[in-house]
Amino acid sequence: MTPRSSSTSRGIFREVVINPANLKCSSLPLFSLRNQYSINFHLAWLGFFVAFLSWFAFAPLIPDVIKQDLKLTSAQVGNSNVVSLCATLFVRVVAGPLVDRYGPRKVMAGLLVLGAIPSGLAGTAHSANGLYFVRFFIGILGGTFVTCQAWTTAFFDKNVVGTANALAGGWGNSGGGVTFVIMIALYNGLLSSGLRPSVAWRAAFVIVPVPFLLLLATAIMVFGTDHPAGKWCDRHKAIAHRRGGPESDYIPEDEKAYATPDESKDDPEKKGGLADVQVTVAPAKDLSSSSSFTTNDLSNMVSQLDYAVNEPLTLGLALKVASTPLTWLPALAYFTTFGYELALDANLANVFLSLYKSKTFGQTKAGYLASIFGFLNIITRPLGKEFLPNCGYFGDLAYRRWGVPGKKYLLISLGIAQGLISLGLGIYIDSHHHPSLAVIIGMIVILAMANEASNGVNFSLVPHCNPCSNGFMSGIVGGMGNLGGIAFALVFRFQSVPVGKAFWIAGIIAMGINLLISLIRVPRV
DSSP states (O other), rough: OOOTTTTOTTTTTSOEEEETTEEEEEEEEEOOOOSHHHHHHHHHHHHHHHHHHHTTTSSSIIIIIHHHHTTTOHHHHHHHHHHHHHHHHHHHHHHHHHHHHHHHHHHHHHHHHHHHHHHHGGGGSSSHHHHHHHHHHHHGGGHHHHHHHHHHHHHTTTTHHHHHHHHHHHHHTTHHHHHHHHHHHOOOHHHHHTHHHHHHHHHHHHTTTHHHHHHHHHHHHHHOOOOBBGGGGGGGGGOOTTTTSSSSSSGGGGGGGOBOOOOOSSOOOOEEETTTOOOOOOOOBEEEOOOOOOOHHHHBOHHHHTTTOOOOOOHHHHHHHHHHHHHHHHHHHHHHHHHHHHHHHHHHHHHHHHHHSSSSOOHHHHHHHHHHHHHHHHHHHHHGGGTTTTTTTTTHHHHHHHHHHHHHHHHHHHHHHHHHHHHHHHHHHOSSSSHHHHHHHHHHHHHHHHHHHHHHHHHHHHSSGGGGGHHHHHHHHHHHHHHHHHHHHHHHHOOOSHHHHHHHHHHHHHHHHHHHHHHSOOOOO
């Protein structure tokens, strides 16, 4: 059998191409459910997706109906947005070490079940304090992002892991936009059926989030797998061993390779491992000190990702990871990008209402317009890796061309672009007494493209940072994203008049932090 490149446009999405050094998939066979890689990929993003059905369910309804029903002030609405992110910050940091010890599948299912409980109790809120309590515990669901990214990282190899993470994160994040549409449509439908507003919004929480959360948790436990090697406790067995010899605790550099299952077999992958896979081994090349790369070289290069295995967190390991500057490059970048996205998702409907509220512009229209930002994740987050023939997506293309530094500078460039656009949007709003709705929507779309693409590039970089603590690393980065959400939500909370001021303050923060972290060095491969 002739070796095939894992980067071919024909094979990257259809064929299962396995790296025998770690049993990870170096292609993206997303359109088949006959292998464990595709199944786990789709369960990962769907788990994150359904979390939004509860986590963001308040956002489209709270500016109007919930605010009136619970007699909330604008300050209390802003406080509830901040509270909803506080629990997620804690859960994301805790979820990382749990992933390293128990695996992302079990932690994901556990978070969905735990989050379903306060989701079902959302309708019991009858005061501001009750709302704070419910939204705080629903914030548990935000931790599913860590498990989503750690799960795809465990199953996909270094040449496509950026694309896999971006697709899973983008499709999952689009749940924020879907939630706006579903909750508004359901609420309006319940009103049409005769329910009072105070009953309709409470019923909507029971009808939508809870069943989906429990259904996905069940599917994850029944159909998902922990690791390419089978059980999570067997993950060390995925490390390549000498051909014809016993297992080894290291990988000889001359045996690093990519391989493809024999296409004559229908489905060699089984739930517990990779049975009867016939492979062709192509010798690899160590390019860690090379100054220039080619596509073929980089597809075979040896890096720590080839043999890294998640290790349980210890105090010493935690201190080592926390004291490494490389840890804080994606973490601080995510503070400015995903943090900003969370704040906008929570506040954008309120921004539209404050600017345009009238007899013809109410909660429904504001909610649908605000959903645009979340919906764009379907396209923009994966386009953090622009699709090109034979090259994959942009982040992985940058990796093949320039190594890890290519991902770093792409990430920083998008972060600075987000800051500039946000600054311009804020200045435009504040300098016009009646700002054009079309102009604002256009700028928000451009802002979303930079912001969400940056989120996608970020988690193509994360696997290269502390790969033996990928869960903990994902938890730190995800937690910093939520800390950014709290910080930017506070900006919108205290700078709501004039509303444009919050946008340009957020833009200055994003530009400043991204310029600062550009000084942090990254590994070559």
